[in-house]
Amino acid sequence: MDDETRKEGIEAVPGAPPTSGPRIGVDEWVARSGERRGGRGGRLGVLEARLRNVPWWVWLALFVGLAALLPVGFESGYVRRIAFDTVIYILLALGLNVVVGWGGLLDLGYIAFFGVGAYTYAVVSSDKFDLHFPSYASIPLALVVGGIVGLMVGLPSRRLVGDYLAIVTLFFFQIFLTVTNNGENIFGDDLTGGPNGIINIDPLSLFGRDLPISTDGIFNVAYLYVALGFFAVVFVALRLANDSRTGRAWRSLREDPLAAEMMGMPVSWLKLTAFAFGAAVAALSGSLVTALNASVFPQTFEFPLLITIYTMVILGGSGSQAGVVIGAILISVLLEVLREPGDARFLFYFVGILALFGILRISVRLAVVVGSTLALGFAAHAIAGRVDDAWTSGVPNGGGRLAGWVSDWVIVPTNLAGWVTPTSYIMLVTVILGLTLLHGWVRIAFVVPTLYLAAFVWENVMLAKPEPTRFVILGAILVAVMIARPEGLLGEKRVEII
Amino acid sequence: MDTFIQLTLNGFTLGSVYALIALGYSLVYGILKLLNFAHGDVFMVGSFIGYGALQALGGSTNPKVPLWLLLVLVTLAAMVGCALLGVAIERFAYRPLRDAPRIAPLISALGVSFFLAYSVQLMFGAEQRDYDAFALGEGTLFFSGFDIGNVRVPLLRIIIIVSAFVLMVLLWLLVTKTRIGKAMRATSHDREAAQMMGIDIDRVIVFAFVLGSALAGAAGVLFALRAPTAATIGFVAGLKGFTAAVIGGIGSIPGAMVGGLILGFAEAFTQGYISTRWSDLLVFVILILFMLFRPQGLFGKPDIKKV
Numbered sequence: 001m002d003d004e005t006r007k008e009g010i011e012a013v014p015g016a017p018p019t020s021g022p023r024i025g026v027d028e029w030v031a032r033s034g035e036r037r038g039g040r041g042g043r044l045g046v047l048e049a050r051l052r053n054v055p056w057w058v059w060l061a062l063f064v065g066l067a068a069l070l071p072v073g074f075e076s077g078y079v080r081r082i083a084f085d086t087v088i089y090i091l092l093a094l095g096l097n098v099v100v101g102w103g104g105l106l107d108l109g110y111i112a113f114f115g116v117g118a119y120t121y122a123v124v125s126s127d128k129f130d131l132h133f134p135s136y137a138s139i140p141l142a143l144v145v146g147g148i149v150g151l152m153v154g155l156p157s158r159r160l161v162g163d164y165l166a167i168v169t170l171f172f173f174q175i176f177l178t179v180t181n182n183g184e185n186i187f188g189d190d191l192t193g194g195p196n197g198i199i200n201i202d203p204l205s206l207f208g209r210d211l212p213i214s215t216d217g218i219f220n221v222a223y224l225y226v227a228l229g230f231f232a233v234v235f236v237a238l239r240l241a242n243d244s245r246t247g248r249a250w251r252s253l254r255e256d257p258l259a260a261e262m263m264g265m266p267v268s269w270l271k272l273t274a275f276a277f278g279a280a281v282a283a284l285s286g287s288l289v290t291a292l293n294a295s296v297f298p299q300t301f302e303f304p305l306l307i308t309i310y311t312m313v314i315l316g317g318s319g320s321q322a323g324v325v326i327g328a329i330l331i332s333v334l335l336e337v338l339r340e341p342g343d344a345r346f347l348f349y350f351v352g353i354l355a356l357f358g359i360l361r362i363s364v365r366l367a368v369v370v371g372s373t374l375a376l377g378f379a380a381h382a383i384a385g386r387v388d389d390a391w392t393s394g395v396p397n398g399g400g401r402l403a404g405w406v407s408d409w410v411i412v413p414t415n416l417a418g419w420v421t422p423t424s425y426i427m428l429v430t431v432i433l434g435l436t437l438l439h440g441w442v443r444i445a446f447v448v449p450t451l452y453l454a455a456f457v458w459e460n461v462m463l464a465k466p467e468p469t470r471f472v473i474l475g476a477i478l479v480a481v482m483i484a485r486p487e488g489l490l491g492e493k494r495v496e497i498i
Numbered sequence: 499m500d501t502f503i504q505l506t507l508n509g510f511t512l513g514s515v516y517a518l519i520a521l522g523y524s525l526v527y528g529i530l531k532l533l534n535f536a537h538g539d540v541f542m543v544g545s546f547i548g549y550g551a552l553q554a555l556g557g558s559t560n561p562k563v564p565l566w567l568l569l570v571l572v573t574l575a576a577m578v579g580c581a582l583l584g585v586a587i588e589r590f591a592y593r594p595l596r597d598a599p600r601i602a603p604l605i606s607a608l609g610v611s612f613f614l615a616y617s618v619q620l621m622f623g624a625e626q627r628d629y630d631a632f633a634l635g636e637g638t639l640f641f642s643g644f645d646i647g648n649v650r651v652p653l654l655r656i657i658i659i660v661s662a663f664v665l666m667v668l669l670w671l672l673v674t675k676t677r678i679g680k681a682m683r684a685t686s687h688d689r690e691a692a693q694m695m696g697i698d699i700d701r702v703i704v705f706a707f708v709l710g711s712a713l714a715g716a717a718g719v720l721f722a723l724r725a726p727t728a729a730t731i732g733f734v735a736g737l738k739g740f741t742a743a744v745i746g747g748i749g750s751i752p753g754a755m756v757g758g759l760i761l762g763f764a765e766a767f768t769q770g771y772i773s774t775r776w777s778d779l780l781v782f783v784i785l786i787l788f789m790l791f792r793p794q795g796l797f798g799k800p801d802i803k804k805v
Binding site for chain 1: 579591595600605624669782783786
C-alpha cells in the first residue's frame with residue numbers, strides 16, 4: 001500500500017470506510033505497527049526484510065548444520081574444544097535470557113545454578129560416593145536438581161522486587177561459593193571436596209558405552225555433537241515456552257509487574273517458573289562441562305563467569321534468542337582471541353579501522369584522521385628514538401608479522417618505567433570518556449591523539465596482561481552497550497509507556 | 499572474658515569500616531533508588547590511592563612528614579580521588595540511564611564494578627599491597643594505647659574507630675543542618691516534587707556521589723591500615739556494606755552506623771566463637787532474613803507503593 005491510499009484511509013469520512021487499508025484505531029493498524037517502524041530503504045532494506053521473514057527454524061537448522069560441519073574443516077582438537085565451549089556458553093546465555101530477557105528479573109546467582117548442575121553430575125557419577133549413574137539418569141537429574149534449587153531460591157524472592165531480588169540472588173551465589181569451598185568438612189562429612197574439588201568423574205555414556213573425552217589426546221568430537229544436540233532441544237523448548245501463554249505472561253511481568261498483577265497474572269508463580277527454567281538450563285550445561293572436564297572445582301564458578309554471560313546476553317540483545325546466540329559466539333571468540341597477544345593485536349587494529357570506517361564513512365574526515373594519526377605516530381616514534389634509543393627498541397608482545405610493522409610506529413620501550421602503566425591507562429580512559437562530551441571538529445581533532453594513545457596502551461600495557469585485559473574489555477562492553485544501544489544487536493527496542 | 503573484649507574490639511573496628519561503606523550505598527540509594535554495585539570497588543580504589551600517596555610521601559618506613567600529618571594526607575588523597583571517580587561514574591555510566599527501565603542502570607553498575615576491579619589489576623597486578631602500618635613511627639600505632647583488663651587497645655584501632663565516627667557525624671550534620679543537605683532530603687523524599695520546587699536535581703545527585711565515594715575512599719584507607727589490600731577485595735566489601743545499609747534501613751544515616759556495627763559484631767563473634775570459614779555465610783543469612791521479614795531495616799520506613 002502506498003502513502004496516498006493510506007492518507008485517504010485515515011481521512012475518510014466516518015461511516016464510509018474505504019475498502020482497503022487499515023485505519024487508526026483498527027486492530028490491524030496496531031498489529032502492523034512493527035512493520036512501519038524502522039524499516040530501512042533501498043536494496044539493503046529489502047534484503048533485511050526478507051531475512052527477517054525467514055522462519056526461525058530455518059536459521060536454527062542452518063546454524064546447527066554449519067556447526068556440525070565445523071570438525072570437517074578443522075582437524076585441530078583446539079578448535080573443536082573451543083567450539084564445544086562456545087556451545088556451552090550459548091546454552092548458558094539462552095538460560096539467562098529466560099530470566100533477564102523475558103522475565104525482566106536480575107538474577108545474579110545464575111552461575112550458582114551452573115555449579116549446582118556440575119556438582120550434581122559429579123556426585124552421582126564418580127568414586128566420591130561410589131555412585132556411577134548412566135548419563136541418561138545423571139543429566140536429567142542435574143537438570144531437575146537445578147530447577148528445584150532455582151525454585152527454592154525464587155521462593156523467598158517472591159516478595160522482593162528489583163534491586164532486592166538481585167541482591168538476594170547474589171547472596172545465594174556467595175553462599176554457594178562458601179559451601180563448595182568449605183564443603184570438605186560439613187559437620188565432619190566431605191561433600192564437595194572443598195578447594196580440591198571432585199576429580200575422576202565418569203565421561204558421558206551412551207547405551208552402556210562410555211564416550212572417551214579424548215582419543216589419542218585429541219578432544220573427542222562426539223562431545224561437540226552431544227552439546228549441539230542439547231542446544232537444539234533447549235532452543236526449541238524455550239522458543240515454544242516463549243510463544244505459549246506463560247511466555248506472554250513473562251513478558252507482561254517484565255514490562256510492568258504491577259499491571260500484570262492487576263490483570264490477574266500469577267506474578268509469584270511466573271517469577272518462580274522463570275527462575276526454574278533458567279536454572280535448569282544452566283544446570284544442564286554444568287553437567288555437560290563436568291562430564292568433559294572429568295573434574296569440578298569451585299574456582300570455575302566465580303564472578304567473572306557471571307559477567308561474561310551477562311555481556312553475551314546484553315550484547316546480543318536480551319529477549320531475542322537469535323541475538324543471544326550471536327552475542328555468545330562473539331564474546332566467546334573474543335575472549336579466546338584475546339588470550340594470544342599476536343591474534344589480539346590483529347583484532348585490535350582490525351576493529352579500530354572498522355570502527356573508523358563505520359563512524360566516519362568514506363569521507364574527507366576519515367582521510368584526515370587516518371593520515372594524521374599515522375603521521376603523529378611516525379613523528380613521535382622518530383623523536384623518541386632520537387632522544388633515547390631505549391624508548392623505541394622494545395619488542396612488542398606476542399610477535400607476528402604485524403608486530404614488526406607496529407614497532408616502527410608505536411613507541412615500545414625496552415623497560416617500561418613503573419609510573420607509565422597507570423598514567424597512560426588512566427589518561428586513555430579519561431580521554432575516551434571526555435571524547436563523548438565533545439562535538440564536531442574539536443572531537444575529530446582529539447580523536448587523533450586518542451587513537452595513538454590507545455595503540456600505545458594496547459601494545460605496552462594490555463597485551464602484556466591478557467587476563468585482566470579480557471575482563472576490562474567485557475566490563476567496558478557491558479556499560480557501553482547499556483548506554484549506546486540497550487536493545488543490543490538483535491533485541492527489540494523497548495519503549496517505556498507512562 | 500578477655501576473648502569477649504577482644505572480639506568486641508574487633509567487631510567495633512570492622513563495623514565502623516562497614517558503616518562508612520554502607521553510608522555511600524544509603525546516600526545514593528536514598529536519592530536515585532539505584533543500587534550502586536560499583537561502590538565496593540570505589541572503596542578498593544580508595545585503598546590503592548592511599549597506598550600510592552603513602553609511597554609518594556616516602557613509604558611507611560621512612561616518611562617525609564610527621565605521623566599524624568601522614569595519616570591525614572593519605573586519607574585526604576583517597577577521599578579526593580574517590581570523589582572524582584564517583585562523579586565520573588555518575589556522569590558517564592548512570593546519568594544516561596536515569597530514565598531507562600530499572601534493570602538498565604543495575605547492569606551498567608555491574609559493568610562499572612567489573613571494569614574498575616580489573617583495571618586496577620591491569621595497572622598494579624593481582625598481588626596484595628600492604629601499607630606496612632607496623633613500621634609507622636616504629637610501631638607506635640600498635641604498642642601505644644590503653645588496656646581493658648588484659649586486652650590491649652592499640653592506637654591504630656582508636657584512630658580507625660574515632661575517625662570513622664567523626665566522618666559519620668560530619669555527614670550527619672551536613673545532611674541535617676545545611677542547605678544542600680535539605681535539598682538532598684527533599685530529593686530523596688520525592689524527586690519530581692523537589693524538582694518542581696526548583697531544586698537542581700543533577701547537583702544533588704552529584705553531591706551524593708561525591709560524599710558517598712569520599713567516605714568509601716576513607717574507609718578504604720582505614721581498612722588497608724589493618725589488612726593488606728588487593729584488586730579483588732571490592733566485591734565482598736561492597737556486599738557487606740550493602741548488607742549493613744539494609745539492616746539499618748537503607749536511606750537512613752544512623753541506620754547505616756548501627757547496621758555496620760551489628761554486622762561487624764556478628765562477623766567478629768562468629769569468627770571467634772564458631773569458625774572463621776562460616777562467618778561470611780552467617781552474614782549473608784542475616785541479610786536474607788532481614789530482607790524477607792523486615793525489608794525496611796531497623797530505622798527505615800516501610801516503602802508503600804502508590805500507583
